[in-house]
Amino acid sequence: MYQFNYHKPTSVEEAQALFKAVEDGMFLAGGQTLIPTLKQRLAAPTDVIDLSGIAELSGIEVRDDRVSVGAFTRHADVADSAEIRRVLPVLSALAGQIGDGQVRNRGTLGGSVANSDPAADYPAAVVALGATVYTASRSISADDYFKDLFETALEPGEILSRIEFQCPTRAAYRKFPNPASRYATVGVLVADFSGDIRVGVTGAGPCAFRATALEEVLREQLSVEAVETVEVPDAGFNSDLHASAEYRAHLVKVMTKRAVADLLKA
Amino acid sequence: MQISLTVNGHDHTLDVPENTLLVDVIREHLKLTGTHVGCDTSQCGACTVHLDGRGVKSCTVLAAQVDGSNVTTIEGIGSTENLHPMQQAFRDCHALQCGFCTPGMIMSAIDLVENVGVQTNQEVREGLEGNICRCTGYHNIVQAVLQVARAGTDQTQEN
The missing domain is CATH 3.10.20.30 (Beta-grasp domain)
Structure with missing residues (x-):
C-alpha cells in the first residue's frame, strides 16, 4: 500500500472541505473494497478521508411506506434490524447475503452504492425499490443514479448521505453468488407495488438496471411462466472468467423466475 | 500518527x-x-x-x-489452563488439521454463536463462509461450533 495522509472529519461539510483542499482525496466508508484496492495499488490517493466519524451518516428511520437508511449503516445492521425486517424484509434478506459475516460487520450501504460495483447486491434494491439517493445538497432518483461501470450520478467530492427505499406490497431477491466471493454473478430483485412491478438486476451489466421487458409481462401476469415468454438479450452484458454474457442473460431469467416464485409464496 | x-x-x-x-x-x-x-x-x-x-x-x-x-x-479469549469453550470444543472435536486457519475460525465461531445465534449445521456452514480451511477440515469444525451453540441453548433452557 502506498503512503497516504489520513483524515477523520466529524461532519459532511468538513469532509467536503478536506476533499477540495487535498491533491487527490478518496472517501473511506467500511473499506471492504477500498482497502483491498489500496493494497493492490490499484488506487493511490494522496489523502484518505474516513467518513466513520460523521454521526449524521448513520441510522435507520421508518416513515409510513418508506425506509431511510443512513449511508454509513453497516450491512450486518441492515440484516439484523427488527424495524427493516418488519416493513422491508427483502432489504434485510439481501444485506444478509452480501459477502461474508466479517465483510458485513464492516461494509456499508453508502460505500456499496457509491462504488457501484457491477456485482454488488444493494444496487438491485436501489433500482427495484424505487429508491431516492440523498447527498448533502440534492436527491437523485434511482433511475438516474447508476451510469456505468463504477460510475454514478455522484459528482467528485459529493457524499452519499442516505438512501430512502419505498416499501413494496411484497418482494423477493434471488442471486447466483460467485462461489468464492459471494458477489452476485447475477442478482434480481422483483418488487410488487400493488400491481406495479419493478425488476432490478445486478451483476449482468456494467451497472444495475431495471429489466423493463420483464416488468411489462409481469404487470400483465405475475407468474413464473410469464418470465419464460421474455427474450433477455445479452448485448452489453459482462463477460469474464466466471460467466459469459450469454450465460448471464440466461441467469437473469432464472433468478427472476426464482424471485417471482418466492414472492408468490410470501 | x-x-x-x-x-x-x-x-x-x-x-x-x-x-x-x-x-x-x-x-x-x-x-x-x-x-x-x-x-x-x-x-x-x-x-x-x-x-x-x-x-x-x-x-x-x-x-x-x-x-x-x-x-x-x-x-x-482463554489460556492453556483455562480454554475458552470454543477452544475446548475444537479440541474435543479435533476441529483442526494443520491449524493455520484455527485462530480465525475460532474468533468467527464465537461471533456466530454469541451474536448471530446459529443453531443448525446449515447456519454454521453459511456463517463460516468468510473463513477458509485449506485442509478442508470443515466437518469437525462445524461439529465443534454446534457443540458450543447447543450447550448455550441447553444452559438457557435450564435457567
Whole structure:
C-alpha cells in the first residue's frame, strides 16, 4: 500500500472541505473494497478521508411506506434490524447475503452504492425499490443514479448521505453468488407495488438496471411462466472468467423466475 | 500518527504510519502472532479478530480506523489452563488439521454463536463462509461450533 495522509472529519461539510483542499482525496466508508484496492495499488490517493466519524451518516428511520437508511449503516445492521425486517424484509434478506459475516460487520450501504460495483447486491434494491439517493445538497432518483461501470450520478467530492427505499406490497431477491466471493454473478430483485412491478438486476451489466421487458409481462401476469415468454438479450452484458454474457442473460431469467416464485409464496 | 486501542484488555498507544493495517499492529507491533495472515486479500478469514465484539478481517481494516476501539485476538479469549469453550470444543472435536486457519475460525465461531445465534449445521456452514480451511477440515469444525451453540441453548433452557 502506498503512503497516504489520513483524515477523520466529524461532519459532511468538513469532509467536503478536506476533499477540495487535498491533491487527490478518496472517501473511506467500511473499506471492504477500498482497502483491498489500496493494497493492490490499484488506487493511490494522496489523502484518505474516513467518513466513520460523521454521526449524521448513520441510522435507520421508518416513515409510513418508506425506509431511510443512513449511508454509513453497516450491512450486518441492515440484516439484523427488527424495524427493516418488519416493513422491508427483502432489504434485510439481501444485506444478509452480501459477502461474508466479517465483510458485513464492516461494509456499508453508502460505500456499496457509491462504488457501484457491477456485482454488488444493494444496487438491485436501489433500482427495484424505487429508491431516492440523498447527498448533502440534492436527491437523485434511482433511475438516474447508476451510469456505468463504477460510475454514478455522484459528482467528485459529493457524499452519499442516505438512501430512502419505498416499501413494496411484497418482494423477493434471488442471486447466483460467485462461489468464492459471494458477489452476485447475477442478482434480481422483483418488487410488487400493488400491481406495479419493478425488476432490478445486478451483476449482468456494467451497472444495475431495471429489466423493463420483464416488468411489462409481469404487470400483465405475475407468474413464473410469464418470465419464460421474455427474450433477455445479452448485448452489453459482462463477460469474464466466471460467466459469459450469454450465460448471464440466461441467469437473469432464472433468478427472476426464482424471485417471482418466492414472492408468490410470501 | 498516534493511535490508542485496547487489545485483550490492555491499553496501548502506538505511533504508526497512516497506511498500517490492524493486523500489522497486532502481529508486528504487539507481537501477538496468534492472528494469522493467510491470503492478505480479504478472502480467507485467518486474520479474524473481534472489533468491539464483532468479527472482522484485520487485514482489511486500517489501524487508523480503529483508534479508540476494543480489539480481542485469539490470545485474549482463554489460556492453556483455562480454554475458552470454543477452544475446548475444537479440541474435543479435533476441529483442526494443520491449524493455520484455527485462530480465525475460532474468533468467527464465537461471533456466530454469541451474536448471530446459529443453531443448525446449515447456519454454521453459511456463517463460516468468510473463513477458509485449506485442509478442508470443515466437518469437525462445524461439529465443534454446534457443540458450543447447543450447550448455550441447553444452559438457557435450564435457567
